[in-house]
Amino acid sequence: MSGNYVGRFAPSPSGPLHAGSMVAALASYLDARAHHGRWLIRIEDVDEDRAVPGAAQGMLALLEALGMHADGEVVWQSRRTHLYAAACAQLAEAAYPCGCNRREIADSRLGLAPDGSAIYPGTCRNGLAAGREGRSLRVRVPDGPAGTMTFVDRFAGTQTQHLDTESGDFVLKRADGFYAYQLAVVVDDGAQGVTDVVRGADLIDSTARQIYLQRLLGLPEPRYLHVPVVRNADGEKLSKQTGALAIDPAQPLAVLMDAANFLGLGLSPLPSVSQFWPAATAAWAQRFCGMQ
Template sequence: MISNTFGYVGRFAPSPSGPLHFGSLVAALGSYLQAKSQQGKWLVRMEDLDPPREMPGAADDILRTLEAYGLHWDGSVMYQSQRHQAYQAQIDQWLSEHQAYYCQCTRKQIKAAGGYYPGTCRDLHLPADGCAVRLKVDNPVTEFNDLLHGNISIPLALAQEDFIIHRRDGLFAYNLAVVLDDIEQGVTEVVRGADLIEPTGRQIDLYRQLGQPKVRYLHLPLAVTENGNKLSKQNHAPAIDKRAPKPTLLAAMDFLGLAPAPALQDASLTDILNWGVQNWQLDKLPKSTAITMPFKNDEL
């Protein structure tokens, strides 16, 4: 168990692009159990950063689903759509310090250059019009420790790439927003799906550049279909049932290696979650980054 000297703060941060599916329930449940097993706080943040991909009403539906599954969060919900001023202020500071710069390169140009951004615009001092903003990476993060998977190596070409913090279309980049929000909320450990392993190095770099201590990371295995596709809203994963949550909650616990006893099928949601908190152990988690679901979508 990690020391709780300074207080454990975890979070679940869904994007409102659709209803919660089984894969997102696994992430929510894993982060909840990790936080509560250490007498910590569990926060919920709505990552409504990309309006074109959002589904009307999805944010509220996600919150109602969490409540239906007994996953009650601490404090108020943070919405990234209300944080634009904070993101822009940090970008403006880096631009004024010449730690960030405007870039006009397109994805097609970067692909033609080998797939990684080669720093083309770093010293061009371009104007803002039609440009993205990139952050200079002078000390690449080439590895980090994951609480489940151990040491994770990051390819050097990816690690040393100056990355986007404000997109050409005017939207703020995920990596910047998530780190500034985690700092603002006092998050001490990030528990999320293994599909987010790749950007972790960039996020650690942001902590460094902001002069903040980095957080700990735990990447949970992803639920995938029989053909290997990740359960996701983009892949039309079905919404989990708010009316009969117990079977799906127990299936998520089983997926996370807890092996709930058959007697729990007759227990209340509160008792099931309390059992999960008491029996949660990282060494029970499957070490795989992706696991085929032991049931079909229509069984959820």
């Protein structure tokens, strides 16, 4: 694929990088380098209430210290809301205002989506009830076969999701005024020319919704590779909420080797960070780049 490849790492600055986010960062970086492509960094701070002051700067400094250099200017979602507003305007015919609050949705939901979110029952699909005002903006998903999204994941294989029964009409702009992750990531990937999305398997259930938005907005569909997520002793995804510890910047080679070992790259002990990168890139190419 050479120079046409564009990948990205897109962390949320809700805390420092930990072992789980390091695996996603390394996977995305190695895939870009193995394809001789570009690797971008995007700070996904569209939900500004969750952003921890200084967290993004700490992430960027750590990545630089590990030798992971972006091929372009860092993008911040909080500075791109005009693009999300334009996308909502473009989706006007497929979108509608929703007046439901969280409790109402929970009480009337059609079940839970694979990612644990409530499946919206379509209460406001045909218009707001008398006396109700729109709180959020949702996009209408097709019923039946038209709403079936299928894609081939480079790690997990063929994936299929039926949007009407497994997602329901989902949010583009939240009741608190922030644009939703599903919209922002699609708009940004399109604007940045991302050809390949490499991220954790916890986000694989978002992919069908993102492909649907890409098609509505006339954007190209990237290829996807979802790598396994790091879990704690209780089997929970490693995160700030489950007690993940911040990465120790004083041990850069150990940090990289731990992430590479989790990804199954089978590297022998290496003496330095500078020698880690060519060995890890070659191992990644051998293991993952044949999954095209």
